[in-house]
Amino acid sequence: MYKSLSSGCDARLLRCAIARVRLVHVAFARLASIASRTLLFVIFANALTTSAQTPGRPATPVEIKAWDIDVRADFKGLPPGSGSVAKGQEVWEAKCENCHGAFGESNEVFTPIIGYTTQQDMKTGRVAKLTGDTVPQRTTMMKLSQLSTLWDYINRAMPWNAPKTLTTDEVYAVTAYVLNLGGIVPNEFVLSDKNIREVQAMLPNRDGKTREHGMWNVSDKPDVQGSTCRNNCDAKVDITSRLPDYARNAHGNLASQMRLVGGVRGADTTQAAPVTFTTPRPIANSQASTPAIAISAKPDPAKLAAQHACTACHGVANKLLGPSLKDIHAKYRDAKDSVALLAGKIKAGGSGVWGAIAMPAQGHVPDADIRAIAEWIANGDFK
Amino acid sequence: MKSSKFSIGRLQKAPEFFLSREALDLHGDDRRSFLRKAFLAASGVAGAAASGSLLAQTDSVGDPAILNLPAHSTGLGAPVAAKGYGTPSKFEENLQRRESPGLTRVGAASVSFAPLQGFFGIITPSGLHFERHHQGFWDIDPTQHRFMINGLVKNPKVYTMDDLMRLPSMSRMHFIECGANTGMEWGNVAVPTVQYTHGMLSCCEYTGVPLKWLLDDCGIDLKKAKYILAEGADGSGMTRTINLKNALDDVMVAYGMNGEMLRPENGYPLRLVVPGVQGVSWIKYLRRIEVGDMPYDSKDENLHYTDLMPDGKHRQYTSIQEVKSVITTPSGGQVLLDKGFYNVTGIAWSGRGKIRRVEVSADGGKNWKDARLETPVLDKCLTRFNMDWTWNGSDAILQSRATDSTGHVQPTMTQLRAKRGTRSIYHNNAIQSWLVGANGEVSNVQVA
Structure with a gap:
């Protein structure tokens, strides 16, 4: 074999030799595969017998009980009571x-x-x-x-x-x-x-659900298929719905919601739409209204109040779960050292002042932020 | 050769030795005031630009932006690490996540929409990823976070983040879309821009552990198991049922997003990634997976995320986000700068597979042409498309229509309503129409 390869340079023989080498490779690969499977089996068996082999540890029965709180449609998981x-x-x-x-x-x-x-x-x-x-x-x-x-x-x-x-x-x-x-x-x-x-068995809508649709599995058949028409489709095109003029600015000025450069600008929705084409005017950049550098800027207490979820329970002017910020301001603005008082209340939480719902302690909020929010409420500068 | 004495390896003086004394003082003693001056100078230029015309001004001599060298060409810029974690240019501040006014009453149970109108390519910047919180978001200490697998498994286990991050890891790019995306448009046009019509959509590279690996590690009972329940650790304790078939396919327990850890708004330190399935199933702050043999009928499977059909029945477990696309520029609320050439661009996606084709129409759906699909085109991932277009100054209605690898074609609003009525809220994947008016303004319209 080696002799014929080195001496003959015969293309047919060469192909034959390559084929033989391939056969040998295949045989080796098979052997290796069997060996590795055996090895894998050993490793797997080992993993089962000593669970410390893979990261993670067994969950204790008490831990499972603490977290497994779901109650299923057949009421599996419902605790007695x-x-x-x-x-x-x-x-x-x-x-x-x-x-x-x-x-x-x-x-x-x-x-x-x-x-x-x-x-x-x-x-x-x-x-x-x-x-x-x-x-x-x-x-x-x-x-x-x-x-x-x-x-x-x-x-x-x-x-x-x-x-x-x-x-x-x-x-x-x-x-x-x-x-x-x-x-x-x-x-x-x-x-x-x-x-x-x-x-x-008495619920009014107990039979009001269906799982018959094509959106549970990827292999399910979709219920609505689009058209593949590409030319002269549906000759008529009528506009059936558009935003009414009075809603033009309902989402704020769209000019300040688009990039400053590019092939388009945001529409200035504080003004009526132009009747004819006019080159868009300069953008009212929201940047203009904010300080140029954040480094020296004082934190915006309204943003802080949102960031720390104060406004989830306290509206500025409206009562939600807790009293409105304006009501709190009215109650405490004349109190002695009102900022410190309010900061203390925010940090410690409390109950019984405004109603039965307790306010949780906010110890996780940084003191500087609490202070800024307390100042804001005490000053009542809600804009 | 004389030049050899300047060859590679020769130490050059570091640039700071070439600074003037004044500049050094600014650096060394009062970096903040230095930065402030630099920023003020920059914003002064911005002010000048904003007070002039939007378009480059040229007189017979030339453009002042060329002829008058700006501060950044004649002064010293900010030093390295001025921001330990970089943020976008202040000139990009218009692009923010925003709420849709009136949609919800409390911010901790609300949604903020991603500004799709400003995105390029397919990856959503982490800080602009849309948000949906049911009971507020948290920044959870990862050393205290635990993940449990229980139910129909041989060995219920607890994993720490340390454990999970040692395990076999995978990275995949996928879209995430809220089931209610475009939900406000079932009845009629309700919102002005693509941010609000389609902005409950993002696309990131996620890194984590294949759920299959973890289920195998716990010895899942494949004879009995049919579904899994995923549960969050936050106050809402979000729970969703997922098909075992999906769970064993491409579902991932993820900690990474776009090369860094997940953002707190998106479930830091651990969330489920369920490719192709609506966002509510991508449980954030993931604390537990239970293996079971029937669906769980959680609140967000029985009271919400159920699609009301004309016969008064609600479809339950409508999970897959079907084939959909939208043009992001030009789009609602934008104004074209001039007549002439435009690159029409947008995104397409399908929860059933890859995008095979996107067609674009400029006449409200009468005639369609294939758009260029930009690579990569990935499974259950956004695909970017582009198309050349010339605006001639008259009314035009721009639409895009996607087809996925299963042959599913994106339907019109009319086709969807014929089957599903107008009160579904969820899973509106209709073709979006943008009217380019003769005044140059683009607006959201529906056509029939």
Whole structure:
């Protein structure tokens, strides 16, 4: 073989030799593959017997219990307990009413929970008002098809500013109260893990969901397919919708939301649209209104208040979960050393001054920021 | 050869030795005032430019921007590390994440839209990634973060960030789109610019551990397992069900985004990446995955992210973000500078695969031509497209229509409504129409 290769220089022989070498390679590769598979098996077996081989450690039963809080549609995961409508009303008035309204009807902070379901819906399991355009917006009770969903969500995420602080029985009670507001259970009802399935069978929209569609799996068939027409398609093109003139500036001046250079500028929406083509005027750059250098600029307390989520609960002029900043200003502006007083209150949190909802301590916010926010509120310079 | 004494290896004097005494003083003793002067000088130039015409001014002699040397040509710039973490030019400040007024009442349960009108290519700058928070965002200490896998697994485990960052890692570029993106436009035109119509969309390179690796590591029971539940560590405890098929395919437990750690707004230190699936399933502050055998009906699977159909039923678990595209320039709220040549540019994406084709129409959908797709064209990722166009000064309606690798073609608003009505809120992937008016202004319109 080697002889013929070196002496002959015959192309046919060379091909033959290459083929043979390839065969040998294949054989070696097979051997190697078997060997590596055996090796992998050994490693894998090792990993199973000594779990310290891969990073991570076993979760303890207590840890799993602490975090595995989900309650599934078949109520798997629901802890035993109970709560009455009356108890639920107590909790509601203390912790829920501010956002959701006394009857779960409020549209002030979040969309309403209660409304537009009927006794007839409870019989059919379908909410009639979900067809047609008869309601301004859908309420939670119109959409809810699984009671587990309501229980799980209250348990994991409510109250909004202090989630996971209700006891199990309080979660049952608040769920019972919401069901009562929705006209599903009577005033004297006590909801428990024993009877929750019976209430599930009464939900107005319990049969209102479908999973028949093409958007769960990549392999599903889409329900709406576009056109592939490329020339002279749909001869008529009518504009069926556009923003009304009065909404021209509803999103602020668009001129200050576009780049300063390029083939286009932002439209100056503080002015009416030009009738004919005019070269766009210079941009009202939002930069012009802010200090040229951030290094020496004083922090903007309004931005700080947003950054530290103060404004999640305190509107400037409107009451949300907590009192408005203007109300706080009015109450404390004449207090002795009002800035220090307010800073102390922000840092320590408190309750009972403005209502039952406690304000959590804000110790994680830097002192300088607290001070700036306190000054801002004390001065009442909200613009 | 004389030049040899200046050859490679000879030490040159460092530039600071050539600074004037005054400049050195500025550097050494009062860097801030030096910077301030530099910035003030720069903004003075900006002011002068803004007070003149937008377009370059030339008289018979020439453009003052050429003839009068600006401060940056005749002075000293800022030193290195003046900003330990760099930020965009102040002249780019117009491009910000913004809320849509009136959409929500409280900022901690709201959305901010990414300024798509200003982006190039396909990668979203981390600081302009859209935001969706259900109960506010947090900056979580990564040393205290824990990730648990439990349920139908042989060995429930807890991983620290240290553990996860030692494991086999992968990096992939994917789009993330909120299921409600373009949701305000189901009934009629509601918002003015592409930032608000399509800005709940971003695209990043993510780095993390394949979820499959972790599930295998815990000994997933593949005979019983059908779904997983992903859960966040924040107050909302966001929970979403994900198909096991997806979970074992390309889902990733990610800590990296665009070459650095995730931003707090986007789930620092750990989030789920579920390519092609709506953003709500990309659980932020990921603390737990449970393996189970039925969907979980969490709040955001039963009360929200369900698509209302004309028959009054809500579609549940509509997850895939279907084929979609939009022209980002020229787009709503912009004004063309002049008649003539324009590069029409935009982005296309599909949760089912790659983008195969994007067509552009300038006459409201009567006639279409193929746009140029820029590389890379990746699976479940934004694809940038471009097209030459000449504006002749009269009304034009610009549209783009994408086709993905499965052959799914982006529908019109009319086609979507015929099947799904007008009250769905979610999964509006209709062709977007921008009217270029004879006055040069571009506005959001719907056509039929």
